[in-house]
Amino acid sequence: MELAYTQEEEEFRARLRAWLAEVLPTLPSRPDPLDWPARRAYDMDWQRRLHDAGYAGLHWPKDAGGQGATPTQHLIFLEETEAAGAPYVGAGFVGLLHAGPTIAAEGTSRQRARWLPPILRGEEVWCQGFSEPDAGSDLAALRTRAVRDGDTYVVTGSKIWTSHAEVADWCELLVRTDPEAPRHRGISWLALPMDAPGVTVRPLRTLAGSREFAELFLDEVRVPVGNRVGAENDGWRVTMVTLSFERGTAFVGEVVACRRTLRLLARRAQQNGCWDDATVRRRLGRLHAEFSALWRLIQWNVSEAAHGLRQGGTGVPGVGGSVFKLRYSHARQELYETAAAVLGPASLELSQEWALERLSSLSYTIAAGTSQIQRNIVAERILGLPKGR
C-alpha cells in the first residue's frame, strides 16, 4: 500500500508541469461549444502540441508510436493536465481511446502505419459507429450488413448516437459479415472513411440543445477489405479490447475537475447564504467523501492495471472499471443536482455556470454501457452469479 510516487514519477510530473506552464498561455481562446468545426480545430491543435512535446499516445506501446509510459505516468498526465486547466481530449477521444488502441493491438503493420500517426499528430478524427437503432445495450444485435464484393465490402445500414460524427474523418464501424453465424461470431470491425459515397450524417440534438451525436446512414458504401482490422467475423473480440479502454482511465480528468467544482460550489454556497442550511452543507460534505474515494479507486485500479502489465497483461483496467463507472456516474449527477440546490432558481437559467453540466451529466448513466448493464457485468463477471434473465 504505497501512495507516494517514485522519484522518477515525480520528475515526470515536474517536467510536465513546467511544459504546461509554458504552453497553456499560448493557446488560442476556447471555441464556442456549439461550433463543432471550431472545436475540432482547437482539439487537434492541442493534440499537435502534445505530439511535438512528446506526450502524444503516452499510454500507447512504443511500437505503435506511443510513449510506452506506465499506467501511473498516464494517471499523472491526466491529473496534471486537468489540474492545470489544459484542454480535454475532446474530438480526439475515439481515436486516442478506442480506435487507436484497437488498431495498435489488432492491426497489421500497414494498418498501424496508415492510421496511428495521424491520430497522434492530431490530423485525423475518428468516431465510433457501434450502436444502432435496434442494437444499444444489446450491441451484438447489430444488423448493418457488409457484403463482400471482390476486395471491397458493400455496407448498408444505419448507426445512431455517433458522437461528433459530423467532424470525423474515420469511423470505427461494426458490421455484420455473416448473418448465419451465432450473433457474436458474425461481426467484423471496419475503418470507414466518412467521405465515402453513400455515407450520410444527420446530427441529432441532445437535451442540452447541442449537437453531440448523429445518425449515420450507410447506403451501399464501398469499403476496401484492407480496412478490416482483425479477422473476418472476429470483430466482437476485437471490439472488447476497445470497450475496456473506455471504462479504464477515460474519466480521470473529470474526477479531478469535479473535485475542483465541489470547492467552487462550497464557496458559492458560502456567498449566497446556502451554507447556513445544514442539509446543503452535509450534502457537500458527503460529495467530498465521494470524490475522495473515487480518486483512490482510480489509483487502486491503475495499480492493478500496472501490475497486470508487469505480468505481461494488457495494462487495461478490467471489470474494476465497471465498479468505478457505476459510482462515478451517480456521483457526477449528484454533484450537479447539489449545484442546482445551491443555485436555487438561478439554476433554471441556461447561461448559469453548471446548468449545462447538470443536463449533460444525465448521459453518464447511459453512455458507454448503461448502469443496468454495468450491474449485470458486476453480478455475473465479478460476483459469479448465474446468468441473468
Place this chain on the structure above:
Amino acid sequence: MDFRLTADQEALRRGMRELLAARFGRQALRAAVDGAEQQQVVDGRLWRELGEAGLFALRAPQSAGGVGLGLPEAVLLFEEAGRALLPGPLVASHLAGGAGLVAGAADGSVVVTALEEEPRPDGGAAPLVEHLAAAGAVLALGEGYGTGAGEGCPVRVLVPGQLVAEPMRSVDPLSPLHRVRGLLPGQPPDDGGGTTGGGGGRLGGVSAEVLRGEAALLTAALQLGSACRTLELAVGYAREREQFGRPIGAFQAVQHLCAEMLVRSETARSVVYAAAVTADDEEISAAKLLADTAAVGNARDCLQVHGGMGFTWEADVHLHLKRAWLRAEQWRTAVAGEERLASALLQPICR
C-alpha cells in the same frame, strides 16, 4: 505508487483470518450470542490470544515490546475482525496498547474501553460506553466533538469505577452498553498516568485528536470488513436458494442489489486503505462516512436477499446490521464527518 497490498500485508491479513476462523468461527459467534445475557461477552482467554497475536501492540514500537507496524497493517487486521463480528472494545484496547497508555493493554491482559465525550452537566445526551463491565480501564478522549477544536482536549485514563453509569438494553447482543451520567474524581492509576495528561492534552506523547482520528479509521475498517462479509453472505445465498425453478441470483433484481453492495464495499475499501496510508484527517472522515454507509447498506440488502430467513434471529445478518448501526454512532458519526468534510472544502488547497 503501488496501492496494492504487499506480500507481507497479505500474509498478515491471512494470518488474522485463520486465527479468527479457528478461534471465533461461526459456532463461537453463535455461542457468544446465546450466552450473551448470562455471561461476559468478552472472552478473556481469546483477548489474551489476540494480544499475543499482536493485535493490541501492533503499532507500539519494537523498543517498547510492540510489533512496530503502522496504520495500514492495523486496518487490515481490523477489517478481518469486522468480518468475523469479533466482539469487544477492540479499537480502544488497540489505541491504549499502541500508545502505552494502560499497562496490560498491549498483551491483552487488560481490556480497555473508551469514553468519547464528557458527560454534560447540562443534561445533553449522555454518552455511551461499550463493554464497561469487562473493562479494566477507560480511555477518555475528551470532547471537542465534531468541532475540530480538539487539539487541546485531554487524554485521560480512568478506572471504570469513576464512571457514574447505568446499563441499557443494547440493540447489539454482543455489545453491552452503559449510559454515562457523570464522572467521579479518580485516584491516579498506579502507573502514574494520572487523570489529565500533561501539556496540550497529551499523555505519553499522544494527542487526543490523533487518537480520535485513529479510532474513527479503525472503526471504519471494522465496518468495511462487515460490509464485505454481508456481500459474501448475500451472494452465497443467492447462488443456493431457488425459487421459480432457478437460483434467485439469476433474477436481475437480486443481481443488482448484490452489484451495488460490491460497489459500496470497494469504494469504501479504496478510501479506508488510502486514509490508513495518509493518516490525513479529512480522508479519515471520508473513510468513516463511506464505510458506515457500506456496512449498514450492505447488511440491509443482505437481509433483503435472504427473504424471511433474513428476519430471523438464526441468520447472522441482523448481527452485522446491529453492529454496523452501533459503529456508525461511534467516533465520527455521519453528521460530524459530513460537517468536517464540508468545512474542509472551504480551506485553501496546497498543491
